[in-house]
Amino acid sequence: MFLAMLLLLLPFVLQPLPCSFSEAAASSFSKEIATDREALLEFKASLSQQSAALVSWNTTSDFCQWPGVTCSLRHKGRVSALNLSSAGLVGTISPSIGNLTFLKYLNLSYNVLHGEIPSTIGNLWRLQYLNFRANSLHGGILDGLRNCPGLIYIMLDQNYLTGGIPSWLGGYPNRVALLLSKNNLTGTIPPSLENLSSLKALYVNTNQLEVIAFGVDQNDLHGTLPPNWGNNQPNLVFVYLGVNHFTGTVPASLANATMIHTLDLGDNNFTGRMPPAIGTLCPGILTFDANKIEASGTGGWEFIMPLMNCSRLRVLSFRFNMLAGALPGSVANLSTHLQVFYTGFNQINGMIPPGIGNLVGLKKLQLSHNHLIGVLPSTIGLLKNLQALWVDGNQLSGIIPPATGNLTQLQLLTFDSNNFEGPLPGTIRNLQQLSSANLSNNAFTGPFPKEFFNLSSLSYILDLSDNNFNGPLPPEVASLTKLAYLNISRNNLSGSLPDTLSNFQSLLELHLDGNSFSGSLPTSISEMRGLVVLNLTKNLLSGTIPQEFGRMKGLQELYLAHNNLSGQIPGTFQNMDALYQLDISFNHLSGQVPVHGVFANSTRFVFVGNDGLCGGTTELHLPACPVQSGKHSNMKIQLQVLLTMF
Ligand SMILES: *[C@@H]1O[C@H](CO)[C@@H](O)[C@H](O)[C@H]1NC(C)=O
Ligand SMILES: *[C@@H]1O[C@H](CO)[C@@H](O)[C@H](O)[C@H]1NC(C)=O
Ligand SMILES: *[C@@H]1O[C@H](CO)[C@@H](O)[C@H](O)[C@H]1NC(C)=O
Ligand SMILES: *[C@@H]1O[C@H](CO)[C@@H](O)[C@H](O)[C@H]1NC(C)=O
Ligand SMILES: *[C@@H]1O[C@H](CO)[C@@H](O)[C@H](O)[C@H]1NC(C)=O
Ligand SMILES: *[C@@H]1O[C@H](CO)[C@@H](O)[C@H](O)[C@H]1NC(C)=O
Ligand SMILES: *[C@@H]1O[C@H](CO)[C@@H](O)[C@H](O)[C@H]1NC(C)=O
Ligand SMILES: *[C@@H]1O[C@H](CO)[C@@H](O)[C@H](O)[C@H]1NC(C)=O
Ligand SMILES: *[C@@H]1O[C@H](CO)[C@@H](O)[C@H](O)[C@H]1NC(C)=O
Ligand SMILES: *[C@@H]1O[C@H](CO)[C@@H](O)[C@H](O)[C@H]1NC(C)=O
Ligand SMILES: *[C@@H]1O[C@H](CO)[C@@H](O)[C@H](O)[C@H]1NC(C)=O
Ligand SMILES: *[C@@H]1O[C@H](CO)[C@@H](O)[C@H](O)[C@H]1NC(C)=O
Helix, strand or coil: CHHHHHHHHHHHHCCCCCCCCCHHHHHHHHHHCCCHHHHHHHHHHCEEECCHHHCCCCCCCCHHHCCCEEECCCCCCCEEEEECCCCCCEEECCHHHHHCCCCCEEECCCCEEEEECCHHHHHCCCCCEEECCCCEEECCCCHHHHHCCCCCEEECCCCCCEECCCHHHHHCCCCCEEECCCCEEEECCCHHHHHCCCCCCEEECCEEECCCEEECCCCEEEECCCCCCCCCCCCCCEEECCCCEEEECCCHHHHHCCCCCEEECCCCEEEECCCHHHHHHCCCEEECCCCEEEEECCECCHHHHHHCCCCCCCEEECCCCEEEEECCHHHHHCCCCCCEEECCCCEEEEECCHHHHHCCCCCEEECCCCEEEECCCHHHHHCCCCCEEECCCCEEEECCCHHHHHCCCCCEEECCCCEEEECCCHHHHHCCCCCEEECCCCEEEEECCHHHHHCCCCCCEEECCCCEEEEECCHHHHHCCCCCEEECCCCEEEEECCHHHHHCCCCCEEECCCCEEEEECCHHHHHCCCCCEEECCCCEEEECCCHHHHHCCCCCEEECCCCEEEECCCHHHHHCCCCCEEECCCCEEEEEECCCHHHHCCCCEECCCCCEEEECCHHHCCCCCCCCHHHHHHHHHHHHHHHHHC
């Protein structure tokens, strides 16, 4: 007990040993002090929860055999590697770790370690690899690391570290891979980091670690990047600067860090044009989404040019910028290995270059929310590997080319908010992987596209709203039994609602409003037990509201307004516990508005425009119902229903 307390107090009593301590001195000194075994047991003791991984860490077994512990071959009984990644460790890191002075390799990543990094880490002068990724560590970047000459890999990302990036990192005696992403760091990137050059490859257990990275993404860093930052960094491979508040232009000097494979500049406030030379890096991944990078008809797109013939390019993404002008036709010469191409949410105008069909490696293509005009080129059908296609929010027109049906890997198709017209091509039925299709807000015509009934893969969204589809809703629509969301609002569909709607056992939302559906409400609707939202507003539906609707216990929103419905509000509605929005306005409903159950608070219920309704809670200000008449009129209506049924 006393020893434990003394150990806890140690960091306050003793100054950490300087890293420059000589090997001989350190080794003789460490023999005098407690052994590595005790340091490890102390490390274990500071964990607040006994982790299963450390159960066999006990006094009777050889600690060199303990899980996660590797001892030095040359220096018997000294720990050279401690790898307790993902070991379920909860608690603080004991300062005793600083006694493992032969440690070269320390991996405590993916645990729940909290508190500050003990300053005694500065004693580990042999350390080459330090990985505390994905814990809950607080405090600043440890000053004690400052003079540890062997360290070439510092991975502190995904913690809660605060404070700035110390400029001494730039003057580091060795070259270091630095990952500080996803912390709470603030301040700027110190200019000295332009000298944090040639991050070295690291060999651990003969496996070369390829991650040679500079990562500071998702912090609160601001300011401009040092203009010369990219010079003198010949070995830099991964650069993560995303989700900070960097401003100014992207330094052209980055193009001199020729080993860069990944350049992530997303979610900052970089301005100006993308330096054309960046394309010469031939990166595997280039993203600068959500910045203020500009281009126009007269310039700014030059960075694309050198990316041609870059066969290693896999991801090119520049959504949410200020890129205007036409997409250069040269995109057709981008690598056929390109898998992800995102251009959305810019001001790109002109037509989709037909040459885009050359990019046969594409899996995801996003052209959304630009000012694109013209047709969807039929060469799109050449993109046989495409899994997701977004062209929504443009001014594209003409028909959907039949070749679209050749995209047999397509899972997501988003064509909404354009001026597409005509019937859909029959080849749509070949999209056997399609799980979600949004075609809303166009000028499509023709009967309800039966091609979709063939696509049992449709499990998420089918949205055909705001088009000009006409004719009946075929009963086969309910063959889409996996569908979660069906919206065919605001078309010219007519006829009665098919009884088969009951087959929609996965449906959460059904939007049929703004059509000309007539006839009565099928009782079978109530068999869609998962339904949460039902909108039948603005149709020509007549008859009564079936009592059975009250069985839809999960229904939260029911809109029946602007129809010709008559009769009473079913008493069963009082038990629809989830119902919080009910709009039955502008029908011919009559009789007593219920007062119990969900009707006790009718603030979000709308009843206006039904001359015959009475009663309800006082807030509704409806006329009182005539005494005794409720039962009578109820019977009268039921009689009418019976009469109309037979
Ligand atoms: C760690 O080393 C210090 C001396 O620096 C010594 O006092 C302490 O007992 C050691 N702790 C353990 C747990 O080995
Ligand atoms: C210590 O761990 C070893 C290996 O897991 C086990 O065989 C032994 O029973 C343990 N001893 C004690 C005292 O828990
Ligand atoms: C460290 O442990 C992790 C997780 O168990 C494992 O993936 C990794 O290969 C280990 N590293 C070494 C050098 O043993
Ligand atoms: C450290 O642990 C992580 C996560 O388990 C693992 O991916 C990594 O390879 C380990 N480091 C080394 C050098 O083995
Ligand atoms: C770190 O930032 C996150 C998100 O911005 C915030 O929720 C958290 O409170 C911050 N933590 C510290 C220790 O500053
Ligand atoms: C980078 O290193 C050079 C040469 O050692 C030195 O002259 C220069 O001042 C350093 N730059 C910064 C910003 O520290
Ligand atoms: C970019 O600047 C705008 C206004 O100048 C600011 O509202 C926004 O938060 C900034 N974004 C980032 C990621 O810093
Ligand atoms: C790239 O490096 C060369 C050679 O050191 C230098 O002349 C050039 O100015 C650098 N480019 C930029 C944009 O800094
Ligand atoms: C791409 O390669 C082709 C054929 O090898 C060549 O003609 C063209 O000039 C190259 N383009 C660029 C931008 O390097
Ligand atoms: C689509 O596939 C058919 C049959 O495989 C083929 O004849 C047609 O040329 C293809 N169209 C496109 C644009 O790929
Ligand atoms: C229901 O349909 C009406 C008429 O089309 C529409 O105005 C309203 O926004 C829809 N409500 C919901 C929640 O979908
Ligand atoms: C009625 O419901 C509304 C909105 O759902 C809520 O704001 C209000 O507090 C509720 N009134 C009573 C008396 O429960």
